[in-house]
Amino acid sequence: MNQLIAKNVNVWYGENHAIKDVSMVIEPYQVTALIGPSGCGKSTFLRLFNRMNDYIDNFRMEGEILINETNIYDPTVNTEALRKKVGMVFQKPNPFPTSIYENVAFGMKIQGMNKKSELDEIVETSLRKAVLWDEVKDSLKKSAFSLSGGQQQRLCIARTLAVEPEVILMDEPASALDPISTSKLENLIFELKKSYTIVIVTHNMQQAGRISDQTAFFFMGKLIEYDSTKKMFLKPTHLQTQNYITGRFG
Amino acid sequence: MNNSTKNRLTDKAFQYFGIFNTFLGLVMLAVFIFVIMQVGLPRLNWDFITSLPSRFPEKAGIYTALIGTFWMLFLTIIFSVTLGVSAGIYLEEYAKKGWFSKLLEINISNLVGVPSVIYGILGLAFFNRYLGLGGSLLAGSLTLSLLIIPVIIVTTRESLKAVPKTIKEGAYALGATRWQTIWKQQLPAASGSIVTGVILALARAIGEAAPLIVVGALVYVPFIPHTPMDDYTLLPIQIFNWTSRPQPEFQVNASAGIIVLLFLTFLLNGISIYLRNKWQKKVKW
Numbered sequence: 001m002n003q004l005i006a007k008n009v010n011v012w013y014g015e016n017h018a019i020k021d022v023s024m025v026i027e028p029y030q031v032t033a034l035i036g037p038s039g040c041g042k043s044t045f046l047r048l049f050n051r052m053n054d055y056i057d058n059f060r061m062e063g064e065i066l067i068n069e070t071n072i073y074d075p076t077v078n079t080e081a082l083r084k085k086v087g088m089v090f091q092k093p094n095p096f097p098t099s100i101y102e103n104v105a106f107g108m109k110i111q112g113m114n115k116k117s118e119l120d121e122i123v124e125t126s127l128r129k130a131v132l133w134d135e136v137k138d139s140l141k142k143s144a145f146s147l148s149g150g151q152q153q154r155l156c157i158a159r160t161l162a163v164e165p166e167v168i169l170m171d172e173p174a175s176a177l178d179p180i181s182t183s184k185l186e187n188l189i190f191e192l193k194k195s196y197t198i199v200i201v202t203h204n205m206q207q208a209g210r211i212s213d214q215t216a217f218f219f220m221g222k223l224i225e226y227d228s229t230k231k232m233f234l235k236p237t238h239l240q241t242q243n244y245i246t247g248r249f250g
Numbered sequence: 251m252n253n254s255t256k257n258r259l260t261d262k263a264f265q266y267f268g269i270f271n272t273f274l275g276l277v278m279l280a281v282f283i284f285v286i287m288q289v290g291l292p293r294l295n296w297d298f299i300t301s302l303p304s305r306f307p308e309k310a311g312i313y314t315a316l317i318g319t320f321w322m323l324f325l326t327i328i329f330s331v332t333l334g335v336s337a338g339i340y341l342e343e344y345a346k347k348g349w350f351s352k353l354l355e356i357n358i359s360n361l362v363g364v365p366s367v368i369y370g371i372l373g374l375a376f377f378n379r380y381l382g383l384g385g386s387l388l389a390g391s392l393t394l395s396l397l398i399i400p401v402i403i404v405t406t407r408e409s410l411k412a413v414p415k416t417i418k419e420g421a422y423a424l425g426a427t428r429w430q431t432i433w434k435q436q437l438p439a440a441s442g443s444i445v446t447g448v449i450l451a452l453a454r455a456i457g458e459a460a461p462l463i464v465v466g467a468l469v470y471v472p473f474i475p476h477t478p479m480d481d482y483t484l485l486p487i488q489i490f491n492w493t494s495r496p497q498p499e500f501q502v503n504a505s506a507g508i509i510v511l512l513f514l515t516f517l518l519n520g521i522s523i524y525l526r527n528k529w530q531k532k533v534k535w
Contacts, residue, residue: 050423057347084425094416097439107424110434156420163424 002068003027004049004167004197009063011044011221013056018044020221021063026214031189031198033212033229035205037244040218042201046169049199050086051079067167084111087160091172093152095144095159100136103144103155107163122162130158131188150181154188161192168192170200174207186211205245209233217241283512290505298506303470303488307499312507315488317474318387318467319456319514322484325391326398326455331448334399338406343432361400369397370461378465385466388478393465394458398451405447409440442529446522453518457511459486485511 004026011019019041026032034042044053051072053059064071072082084107095103104123113119123140127133132154136147144155153173160168170189174182189198189211202208208215209229216226217240225232225241236242243249301311341358345351373393383389413436421431437444459467462484470491471483485507492504 052419052423055422080425080427082425083423088419088423090416090419090423092416094414094420096417096420096435106421106426106434110421110424110426110430159420159424 003066004199005064005066006045006048007064007066009045009048009065010061011041011048011053012058012060014058018221019048022218022221022223024216024223024226026197026199028197029193029195030213031193031200031211032214032216033208034199034201034216034218035203035208035244036218036224037249038203041221042216042218043171045218046171046199046201047088049167049169050083050088052088054079084163085165086167086169087163087165088169088171089153089156089160089173092176093149093156095147095152095155098144099141100144100147100155101140104159104162107159111163126158126162127155129161129192130154131184131191132158148181150177150184153177153181153185157188157192165196167197167199170198172201172203175203182207205247217244219244286505286508286512289502290507290509293502293506294509298503299510302472303483307495307497307503310492310500310503312485312488312510314471314474315483315485315507316510318471318482319485321387321475321478321482322391322394323452323456325387325478326394327448327452329392329395330398330402330451333395334402334448335406335444337399338403339410339432339437341403342407342410343428343436358400358403362404365460366397366458367460367464369393370464372396373461373465383479385468385481386479387475387482390462390465390467390482391478393461394455397458397461398455401451401454402444402448405451406440406444409443409447410436412443413439442525446526446529449518449522449525453515453522456484456518457486457515459484459490462487463490485514 006022006024006026009019009022010017022041022045034046036042047053048061048065049067049072053061061073065073067082067086070077096106098106101123104126105119108119108122113122124133124137127136132151135151136142136155139146144152147155153176157168157173174185177185186207189200192198193213200208200212212229214226215229215232217224217232217236217238219240225236225238227237232241233245236245298311299316300313301309302313303315304310341351341354345354370393373389373396377383377389377392378385381389383392417435417439418431421435426434466481467487468481468483471481475482489504489507489511492500492507495501
C-alpha cells in the first residue's frame with residue numbers, strides 16, 4: 001500500500017470554487033484527520049478519493065488524485081473496482097433495509113460470491129474486526145434497523161471491511177452517536193489503522209486530537225496547514241489554525 | 251357584534267360547511283351502494299357468476315365478462331408494469347436532468363389527465379388497425395396499459411425518490427454498479443409503494459369501459475377467451491349492455507354485476523392498503 005497523493009486539486013460545483021489548489025500526501029497505515037469549519041471543503045475533498053462526487057450535478061474537478069501511483073480520475077479507471085479498494089463510512093449510519101447478515105454480505109454478493117460457507121466466514125471475520133460480532137452473533141437474521149445507532153455505524157464499518165479495502169474514508173462517523181458509542185468507535189479506528197489507511201473528517205477537535213496521527217486544516221476551500229497532530233495542536237504555524245483549534249471561531 | 255365573535259362565527263361556519271361536504275360524498279356513495287344491493291343482491295348467486303350470457307335475463311350470467319376481466323388484468327399487469335416501472339427507473343436514475351427530461355416529465359404528468367376514450371381511439375388506430383390485432387384481448391390490454399403507464403411511471407419515480415439517498419451512496423461505496431444499486435437496494439426498498447401504486451392504477455383500469463368499447467370489447471361473447479388473440483367482453487361492458495336493455499330484469503342483472511365489479515375494486519384497494527401498512531411498519535428511515 002502506498003501513499004494517497006492529491007496534486008493541485010481544484011473542484012467546482014457550478015460557479016462555486018469548493019477546493020482551491022490543494023496538494024497533499026496522505027501516509028499509509030495512519031489516521032489522517034481533516035478538520036475545518038462547515039463548508040470549508042473537507043467532505044468534498046474526502047469524497048474525491050472514492051469518486052463519490054461524480055454523481056453530483058455540475059461537479060467539475062481539475063488536478064490528480066493518485067492511489068498506488070494511478071490517477072483515479074483517468075478515464076480508464078474502473079470506479080467500481082476503485083471503491084472496493086477505497087471504502088467509505090458515512091456521517092449518518094446507513095445500513096441497508098435488510099438483515100444484519102445481508103448488510104455485510106452485500107459487497108461480496110455483488111461481486112458474484114454466492115457460496116454460503118465463504119460468505120458466512122467473511123461475515124463473521126468482518127463483524128469481529130468491527131468489534132460487533134459478540135453483540136449480534138445470535139441475531140444475524142434480524143433487521144439492521146433493530147440495532148442502536150452506534151451498532152449500526154459499526155455494522156457499516158463491517159460492511160466496508162468485508163470487501164477488503166486498503167483505505168477507509170470516514171465522513172464524520174461519530175457525529176450522530178452518543179459519547180459511549182463514540183468512544184467504542186474511536187477504539188475501533190485505533191485498531192483498524194494497523195491494517196488500513198484511514199482518512200477521517202471530523203468536527204470534533206478532541207476527537208481529532210485523540211485518534212489521528214496527522215491533521216489537515218481546511219478553510220474556505222484551501223488547505224491552510226497540514227502536519228502531525230501533535231504539532232498542529234501544540235504549536236500550529238498559522239494563526240487561523242490556532243484560532244480554529246482553540247475554538248475562537250468555527 | 252365585535253370582531254372576534256365574527257371571526258369565531260366564520261370559523262364555525264366553515265367547519266359545518268366542511269362537515270356537510272364530507273358527508274355529502276359519503277352519503278351519496280352509501281345510498282348508491284344501498285340501492286344497488288337492494289336490487290342486485292337477490293339476483294347474485296353462483297349460477298349468475300358461472301353462466302354464459304343469454305337473451306333470457308334469468309339465465310344470463312357474467313362468466314365470460316368475469317374471465318375477460320381477469321385476462322385483461324393479467325395482460326395489463328404484464329405490459330404496464332414492465333414498461334411503466336422501467337421508464338420510471340430510467341427517468342429517475344439514468345436520465346440527465348435538463349430541459350429535455352423536464353419536458354418529458356411535464357408531458358407524462360399531462361398524460362395522466364388525458365380522457366380515457368382518447369386512449370381508446372389511439373388503440374383503435376394503432377393496435378387494432380395498424381398492427382392488425384383486431385378486437386383481441388391483446389389490443390385491449392395494450393390500450394389499457396397505455397392508460398395507466400403514466401400513473402405507474404409517476405408512482406415509480408416518487409417511490410424511488412422516497413428511498414433515502416444514503417442507501418444509494420452506501421451501495422456505491424461498496425463498489426456496486428448503478429444497475430446493482432437499483433436492482434438490489436433501491437427497487438426492493440421502493441417496491442412496497444410501487445406495488446401499492448400499481449394496484450390502485452389497476453383498480454381504476456378494470457372499471458374502464460369507454461376506451462375498451464372503442465377498441466372492440468364485444469357486448470356479446472358466447473365463450474370465454476383462451477388466448478390473448480381471442481374476442482372478449484368485460485364486466486363494465488356487460489353492465490353497460492344490460493342497463494341499455496328495455497326489460498327491467500336486465501336492470502337487476504346489471505345491479506348484480508355492479509356488486510361483483512365493486513367487490514373486485516374494493517378488494518384491490520384493500521390489498522393496496524394492506525401492503526402499504528405492512529410496508530410502513532417494516533421500514534423506518
